[in-house]
Amino acid sequence: MDYEAFLKERKIKVTQGRVIILEIIDNYSQAISADNIYEQCKEKGHNVDLSTVYRSLDLFERKDIIEKFNLGDGKYNYKIKDHKHKHVIECSLCHKEVEIDCPMLPVEELIKNKTGFVLIEHELKVKAVCQECMKHSKENKKK
Numbered sequence: 001m002d003y004e005a006f007l008k009e010r011k012i013k014v015t016q017g018r019v020i021i022l023e024i025i026d027n028y029s030q031a032i033s034a035d036n037i038y039e040q041c042k043e044k045g046h047n048v049d050l051s052t053v054y055r056s057l058d059l060f061e062r063k064d065i066i067e068k069f070n071l072g073d074g075k076y077n078y079k080i081k082d083h084k085h086k087h088v089i090e091c092s093l094c095h096k097e098v099e100i101d102c103p104m105l106p107v108e109e110l111i112k113n114k115t116g117f118v119l120i121e122h123e124l125k126v127k128a129v130c131q132e133c134m135k136h137s138k139e140n141k142k143k
């Protein structure tokens with residue numbers, strides 16, 4: 001992946017620190033903590049301080065590049081957002097469908113952190129009613 005182009009595409013000023021941090025997050029197979037990113041920067045011989053790591057993570061999060069997972073106890077992990085993985089929710093009444101981003105990612109991180117188990121597959125089973133159908137059913141009740 002060309003990280004410089006990736007940042008430019010998202011109208012983010014390219015700095016060496018940001019490119020390195022992005023590369024570390026992307027190459028790490030799991031979600032990664034800020035401390036771990038900082039350690040890897042040092043190992044690779046890059047002069048990036050911890051506050052730069054945090055500032056870059058904030059920026060990436062605001063720009064929707066990475067996702068922040070709350071692991072509890074004031075701990076957070078970060079992962080590049082996977083925009084490909086979506087789920088479809090269907091209205092039980094009119095069968096209209098909407099696509100949503102996978103809501104399971106934070107759950108996966110929690111499970112991994114608590115049990116060490118890695119989720120390899122999941123199915124999302126929900127029953128939903130769309131806004132319009134909801135409105136209709138409320139109006140019908142009033143009558």
Ligand SMILES: [Zn+2]
Pocket residue numbers: 091092093094095096129130131132133134
């Ligand atoms: Zn509906």
Ligand SMILES: [Zn+2]
Pocket residue numbers: 085086087102103104122
């Ligand atoms: Zn999913």
